[in-house]
Amino acid sequence: MKFVIPARKPFNFLSVVNSHGWRQLAPFSYDEATNTLHHILLLSNGRVIELKLRDGIYGVNVETEKLNRSEKKEVTDIVTWMFGLDLDFSAFYAASRREPKLARAKKLSLGRLLRAPTVFEDVIKTILTTNTLWAATRNMSRKLVDEFGKPLNSVGRVAPNDSEGRIETKSFPTPESIAASNPDYIKEKIRVGYRAPSIYQLAVRVASGQLDLESLKTSDLSTLELRKELMRINGVGPYAAANLLMILGRHDFIPIDSSALTVVSHEWYKGKPVIAKDVEKRFAKWGEYKGLAFWFWDWKYNG
DNA sequence: GGTAGACCTGGACGC
DNA sequence: GCGTCCAGGTCTACC
Numbered sequence: 001m002k003f004v005i006p007a008r009k010p011f012n013f014l015s016v017v018n019s020h021g022w023r024q025l026a027p028f029s030y031d032e033a034t035n036t037l038h039h040i041l042l043l044s045n046g047r048v049i050e051l052k053l054r055d056g057i058y059g060v061n062v063e064t065e066k067l068n069r070s071e072k073k074e075v076t077d078i079v080t081w082m083f084g085l086d087l088d089f090s091a092f093y094a095a096s097r098r099e100p101k102l103a104r105a106k107k108l109s110l111g112r113l114l115r116a117p118t119v120f121e122d123v124i125k126t127i128l129t130t131n132t133l134w135a136a137t138r139n140m141s142r143k144l145v146d147e148f149g150k151p152l153n154s155v156g157r158v159a160p161n162d163s164e165g166r167i168e169t170k171s172f173p174t175p176e177s178i179a180a181s182n183p184d185y186i187k188e189k190i191r192v193g194y195r196a197p198s199i200y201q202l203a204v205r206v207a208s209g210q211l212d213l214e215s216l217k218t219s220d221l222s223t224l225e226l227r228k229e230l231m232r233i234n235g236v237g238p239y240a241a242a243n244l245l246m247i248l249g250r251h252d253f254i255p256i257d258s259s260a261l262t263v264v265s266h267e268w269y270k271g272k273p274v275i276a277k278d279v280e281k282r283f284a285k286w287g288e289y290k291g292l293a294f295w296f297w298d299w300k301y302n303g
Numbered sequence: 304g305g306t307a308g309a310c311c312t313g314g315a316c317g318c
Numbered sequence: 319g320c321g322t323c324c325a326g327g328t329c330t331a332c333c
Contacts, residue, residue, distance in 0.1 A: 131327040193311030
């Protein structure tokens with residue numbers, strides 16, 4: 001079946017898909033030839049379906065298997081969250097109107113970041129981005145999905161190929177499926193190294209109900225309190241917390257990693273080494289839009 | 304509050 | 319094929 005989920009204007013499908021690297025991490029895959037974002041989704045009733053998401057004139061076109069009414073409602077809510085379809089960036093566009101380095105923001109409808117269906121998935125993936133190279137992050141995500149994900153149950157499905165010919169056939173693991181394992185097995189099988197205890201502990205806390213990550217989607221905590229909450233998770237430090245805040249729609253902190261230091265160094269310091277404080281200083285004037293200004297800045301240096 | 308060092312994987316490189 | 323080096327954030331111990 002096919003249906004359209006409307007977006008608040010302005011909206012640009014490709015700007016969201018390309019907002020960061022999430023589209024390359026299982027169980028996402030992206031078909032460059034048809035500009036189709038695929039995601040293998042586990043519904044609350046246990047059914048696993050494939051979503052094919054494309055640009056629609058007024059929002060996101062969804063193609064998937066036949067769904068009943070409650071399944072369709074669930075998919076609509078999830079896709080709305082993943083694409084931030086209800087978000088309003090007009091205040092950011094107004095604030096950045098006179099900044100040439102952000103001139104393209106409104107034109108390209110920049111601001112939305114692609115999200116996973118669950119905060120749990122976004123936190124695990126963010127931990128997998130820390131202290132490693134992007135290729136390793138992709139490998140770890142893939143192995144995690146292969147090992148603990150639930151398989152797609154459609155028959156005769158033609159699997160999509162992304163730019164590297166990858167085929168996704170399983171959903172992202174539930175906290176319960178990871179919690180049923182153990183840190184040694186995760187370390188050995190998924191090759192996540194020292195991250196294994198953090199991943200396992202997070203899964204156990206969420207599966208047991210001790211930690212309700214999904215409530216953070218609608219939390220009315222201040223950004224500072226939310227940041228503290230995120231940093232209570234093992235494996236989540238300043239960078240990871242800022243990254244997750246951006247995903248949650250809070251833009252007061254900058255995810256400062258080594259590449260951030262590099263681009264800022266080339267932008268303002270002639271390539272000389274800089275520290276996190278220098279990055280903060282350069283974007284301080286953007287206040288609650290600091291993260292957005294940094295993320296969508298038109299950098300001189302692109303690596 | 305600031306800093307140093309350990310943590311671990313996988314790719315690049317030299318032999 | 320093997321060994322070595324390096325990049326990449328977080329955490330802990332220490333000052």
